Amino acid sequence: MADCIFCKIAAGEIPSKKVYEDETVLAFYDLDPQAPAHVLVIPKAHIASAAEITPENSGVVGHIFEVIAKLSQDLGLEKGFRVINNCGEDGMQSVQHLHFHLLGGRKMGWPPFPKD
Ligand code: AMP
Numbered sequence: 001m002a003d004c005i006f007c008k009i010a011a012g013e014i015p016s017k018k019v020y021e022d023e024t025v026l027a028f029y030d031l032d033p034q035a036p037a038h039v040l041v042i043p044k045a046h047i048a049s050a051a052e053i054t055p056e057n058s059g060v061v062g063h064i065f066e067v068i069a070k071l072s073q074d075l076g077l078e079k080g081f082r083v084i085n086n087c088g089e090d091g092m093q094s095v096q097h098l099h100f101h102l103l104g105g106r107k108m109g110w111p112p113f114p115k116d
Contacts, residue, residue, distance in 0.1 A: 001046040006097035010044040019074070024060050025067050027102075035082075036105030037075045041067055047098040050087040068102050077104035084112075 001007045008014040009028065016028035019039055030038040043060040047053065053061060065083075072081050081104035086093040 001097075004046055004097050006040075006042050006095055006099060007046050010042065020067055020071055022067075025064055027067060027071060030101065034101075035103040035108075037077060037081070037103065039071060039075070039102045040099045041071070041102060042097060042099045048096050049093055049098055050085050052098070064100055068100065071102060072104065075102075075104065080104065082108050 005014060009016045010026050016026075018026065018028045020027035020041075024044055025041065026044055027039050027041045030040050041064050043057075043064065045057070045060070047057055047060075068083060072078075081102060084101040084103065085091075085099070086101075
């Protein structure tokens with residue numbers, strides 16, 4: 001999709017530090033890491049957000065979670081990790097291409113946001 005930064009990364013038009021790639025999925029390091037390991041896992045095909053997942057395109061989401069499980073081993077996250085999807089304005093989504101944050105390498109906080 002034109003003007004989508006993650007589509008451009010998937011197409012190799014913008015550089016990224018890739019950790020995994022196959023026909024349908026790409027994983028690369030986040031530019032602004034929030035944990036010692038912070039990887040974004042995206043479908044190569046454009047899906048704007050988690051709110052746009054349908055029976056027709058949901059197969060890639062299962063595959064993304066298979067990739068996350070593999071990456072958690074490759075990145076040495078045996079003690080655990082967190083997967084985050086920010087969706088829409090209230091979810092603080094800043095890039096309008098479906099992506100899952102894989103975060104690990106430190107103890108996470110919970111709850112992850114102020115209650116008020
Ligand atoms: P979100 O706020 O959930 O939409 O997350 C978007 C994430 O993309 C943020 O954590 C950014 O740091 C990250 N990001 C934006 N542009 C790039 C880029 N060119 N390469 C890697 N990560 C990026």
